[in-house]
Amino acid sequence: MGKFCKLLVALAILVLTSSQCVAASLDDYYLEAFGLKTDNILAKALLDVQSVGAKAVKCNTNLRHSLRRDWSKLESSTQTALKTVLETPPVLAAPASVISSGGHFRIHYSTTVAGAPDLAAINTYTGLNLVSYAAWASMVGDIFETVYNYYLQHGYHMPPASPYDVYMHTPTSSNRLVYGLTSDLNPVPSASYPHAFSSFIEVNKDFTASVFQPTIYTPVQNMEVTAAHEFHHAIQFGYNGYFDYWYAEMTSTWYEDEIFDDVNQAYEYLESYLLYDPQSVEPPPVDPHSVSLTAPRDGATEYARWIFNRSLAEEHNTIDVVRSIWETLAGVSPVNTSVDINMVPVIEASLNASPYNSTLATDFWTFVKKLYSRQWTTHLADLARISPPSMLGNYNTYPVPSHKVTLPRYSFAFYRFVPSSQSLTVTLSKTPGIQAMLFKKASGTVTEVPLDAGGTSYTVSDFAAMNPFTDEVVLLVANTTNTNSHEVSFSTDGSTSTVTDPTVTTGGGGGGGGGGCFIATAAYGSYLHPKVAELRAFRDHYLLTNAPGRIFVAAYYRLSPPIADVIARHEWMKSGVRCLLLPLILAVEHPAAALGLLLLVAGACLRWGVLFLKGRGREAAAA
Numbered sequence: 001m002g003k004f005c006k007l008l009v010a011l012a013i014l015v016l017t018s019s020q021c022v023a024a025s026l027d028d029y030y031l032e033a034f035g036l037k038t039d040n041i042l043a044k045a046l047l048d049v050q051s052v053g054a055k056a057v058k059c060n061t062n063l064r065h066s067l068r069r070d071w072s073k074l075e076s077s078t079q080t081a082l083k084t085v086l087e088t089p090p091v092l093a094a095p096a097s098v099i100s101s102g103g104h105f106r107i108h109y110s111t112t113v114a115g116a117p118d119l120a121a122i123n124t125y126t127g128l129n130l131v132s133y134a135a136w137a138s139m140v141g142d143i144f145e146t147v148y149n150y151y152l153q154h155g156y157h158m159p160p161a162s163p164y165d166v167y168m169h170t171p172t173s174s175n176r177l178v179y180g181l182t183s184d185l186n187p188v189p190s191a192s193y194p195h196a197f198s199s200f201i202e203v204n205k206d207f208t209a210s211v212f213q214p215t216i217y218t219p220v221q222n223m224e225v226t227a228a229h230e231f232h233h234a235i236q237f238g239y240n241g242y243f244d245y246w247y248a249e250m251t252s253t254w255y256e257d258e259i260f261d262d263v264n265q266a267y268e269y270l271e272s273y274l275l276y277d278p279q280s281v282e283p284p285p286v287d288p289h290s291v292s293l294t295a296p297r298d299g300a301t302e303y304a305r306w307i308f309n310r311s312l313a314e315e316h317n318t319i320d321v322v323r324s325i326w327e328t329l330a331g332v333s334p335v336n337t338s339v340d341i342n343m344v345p346v347i348e349a350s351l352n353a354s355p356y357n358s359t360l361a362t363d364f365w366t367f368v369k370k371l372y373s374r375q376w377t378t379h380l381a382d383l384a385r386i387s388p389p390s391m392l393g394n395y396n397t398y399p400v401p402s403h404k405v406t407l408p409r410y411s412f413a414f415y416r417f418v419p420s421s422q423s424l425t426v427t428l429s430k431t432p433g434i435q436a437m438l439f440k441k442a443s444g445t446v447t448e449v450p451l452d453a454g455g456t457s458y459t460v461s462d463f464a465a466m467n468p469f470t471d472e473v474v475l476l477v478a479n480t481t482n483t484n485s486h487e488v489s490f491s492t493d494g495s496t497s498t499v500t501d502p503t504v505t506t507g508g509g510g511g512g513g514g515g516g517c518f519i520a521t522a523a524y525g526s527y528l529h530p531k532v533a534e535l536r537a538f539r540d541h542y543l544l545t546n547a548p549g550r551i552f553v554a555a556y557y558r559l560s561p562p563i564a565d566v567i568a569r570h571e572w573m574k575s576g577v578r579c580l581l582l583p584l585i586l587a588v589e590h591p592a593a594a595l596g597l598l599l600l601v602a603g604a605c606l607r608w609g610v611l612f613l614k615g616r617g618r619e620a621a622a623a
Contacts, residue, residue: 027078030067056204056211057178058229058253058269058303070338089183089200090167098134099163100141104148106163107137109205115169121208126218136206140168140223147227150259151235155323157330159231159238160188161198168205177211179204180226182233184241193330197241201230221263225256239326242334244343246295246302251322254306257379258319266306267385273304274371274389290389293364293410294344294482307386311367314377316356325350344482360410361480365435368412368478372439373446391416391474398422399493406487407434407479415490417473419466426475427457429496433486439474442466449473522564523577531585 067082074082092110099106110116111133119130130136144166152158171178184197207222208214214222229252236243236251257266273291291301293308313319325343328350334341344360351358370376371389389412393403396418405413417424428436438449438458449458460466460473479486489497520532543549567573 027075030070030074030078030082056209057173057176058249073338089165090169090171090202092167092169096133096137098137098141100145101138102145102148104158104162104164105141105144105166107141107144107166107168109133109137109168115205117168117206118208119206121214122206122219125208125214126220128220137168139220140166140203140227143220143223143227144231146224147231147259150228151231155320156235156326157193157238159199159234160190160193160196164234165200167200167202169202170205171202177204177209178202179207179212179222180230182230182237184237187241193239195240195242195330195333197237199234199237201234203227203230217263217265221260221265224260225263225265228256228259229253236326239330240332240341242337242339242341243329244340246305247325247343247347249302250305250309251326253303254309254322257306257382261379261382264382264385266303267382269300269303270307270385270387271304272300273307274387290411290413292408295408308364308367310376310378311370312363315363315366316358321350321356324353324356328353360482364410365478365480368476369437371412372414372474372476373448389414394418395492396420396468398424400491401493402489402491402495402497404487404489404497404499405477406485407477408484409479409482412476412478415475415477417463417475417492419463419468419471419473421464424460424463424473424492425452425457425494426459426473426490426492427494427496428488428490429456429499430477430488431486431499431501433479433481433483433502434488435478435480436488436490437476439476440466440471441474442471444470519560519564519567519577520581522567523574523581531581534585535581 071079089108092108093115094111095108096111097106097108116133117136119133119136122128122136123130128139130139144164148158171181180201180203182199182201184199186198188196188198190196203223203226204212207217207219207226212219212222217225232252232255233248236248253266253269257264291305293305295301309322312321325347329341329343329346332341332346348360350356351360351363374383374386374388376383376386392413393415395416398420400417407413417426426438430436438460440447440449440460449460451457452459463473466473475490477488477490483502485502487499489499520535524532539553543553567577
């Protein structure tokens with residue numbers, strides 16, 4: 001019986017790992033994302049259950065955007081299944097359309113009971129008295145005209161289509177409702193915009209489902225911010241269809257609040273960036289810090305990072321500073337048509353130019369200081385909606401021994417010191433890419449503490465006189481460079497830890513958010529695949545935060561590119577490498593289970609060894 005149970009377990013593991021190796025391909029990723037994967041009914045049923053009550057997806061532009069980039073990597077059968085998704089606007093049942101009052105938009109809608117907007121619900125949430133689908137479509141057209149005129153007045157080049165097509169229906173992503181999405185269609189190059197694409201927009205037909213919070217944001221308000229968001233994506237495609245979408249989402253979300261300042265929905269997303277909870281990550285990172293400003297899309301923080309654009313506009317006294325970034329992108333050519341353009345050099349070039357004469361490092365440092373000092377100069381009525389950033393350390397027992405932090409590119413961390421009956425001196429040791437500032441908050445007023453004469457410490461002489469219940473001293477450290485793994489140590493007892501300049505070169509992968517997973521990218525077919533993202537996160541949180549890990553990563557970066565090139569050319573190698581990577585991925589996803597399995601295997605091996613030695617002993621005694 002025992003052997004039979006072991007056989008069943010072995011077979012189960014074999015089936016599980018085999019299906020993971022085969023089904024983890026890029027083809028299955030896209031088929032599942034677009035709801036076209038039909039060979040896993042159980043997985044779909046579980047997804048349906050998990051999606052109940054989930055928040056709506058803000059924007060699904062990135063999924064189709066990445067699908068177009070990865071098109072040549074897909075099997076012909078997958079391309080056939082996804083062709084209509086990629087190239088065809090949605091087909092509506094019993095379709096009708098209206099032209100907006102300004103003539104710039106054609107609003108499409110369905111007239112069937114199932115597919116048409118729910119006029120009764122719209123009227124309930126808005127107090128309107130709509131009596132026809134055409135009336136709602138005309139109102140939607142007017143909203144888009146407002147957005148169009150705003151962008152036109154602020155100097156933007158309009159998308160290459162008039163009237164522009166907007167489809168109202170019920171877009172979804174992995175069984176979750178979507179506010180909207182913008183899809184590129186065909187290249188429409190011109191002398192000034194050689195990489196422009198035409199596009200179309202899809203939006204929810206009425207925003208009356210509970211996930212859209214219609215009692216907080218009316219259907220009209222939801223349509224307003226969605227129109228502002230998606231039409232800027234249309235503008236982005238009109239400038240250059242190879243944009244890196246973390247900044248695309250940052251820009252579109254920022255404009256929601258610039259155009260419709262009374263809605264204030266964009267502030268809801270800030271928590272995912274500013275209220276960073278290390279315990280929300282499984283497993284919690286060894287060295288917590290904020291998400292990198294330039295990190296690739298993660299489904300949440302790219303919408304929250306819009307607040308950086310507000311800081312840019314305030315520091316340069318014009319919102320046109322953001323438009324200049326997209327104008328700079330218009331003239332940049334992609335390396336090839338399968339790779340998006342890294343936005344970090346584009347942003348840097350735009351900020352370097354006149355009239356801004358700045359750098360991304362300077363503006364990022366100004367931004368992160370403002371997160372604590374709260375010295376915002378615009379939208380002051382909404383200041384309370386900007387959450388103060390998380391404190392990644394709270395100290396009320398002294399002295400504090402040396403604590404070392406390793407930060408990825410364009411990231412930050414805050415640490416709080418609670419007043420006690422002694423003076424406070426914070427001693428620092430840091431690599432050149434780190435900037436630091438000590439703030440003192442007393443009686444509600446925030447001031448910057450100057451560096452001591454030696455330039456390596458800060459002293460708060462009246463620390464003992466401060467109120468421990470209302471006052472605080474806060475240390476801000478930030479990596480203001482485009483290089484990962486800058487280090488800083490701090491203490492209150494004068495001790496320092498050794499800090500080492502980064503030696504790992506920036507990897508590939510686009511986005512300025514940390515690439516370099518060459519073999520995994522080759523095996524899974526795309527840098528954007530979720531399994532590759534998990535391995536990148538493991539690298540950033542557990543390997544780049546310590547010296548042995550950095551040595552390993554540096555060696556990997558030197559040796560893996562030619563191996564990855566070979567893997568990428570052979571499908572059987574991709575499947576084999578996915579199988580080899582599976583134990584590591586399962587360990588990253590389920591660390592407790594992996595540890596338990598490791599202990600179980602170790603125990604079994606130990607038991608086998610003991611039995612083997614006993615058997616040899618009995619044989620020796622018998623001889």
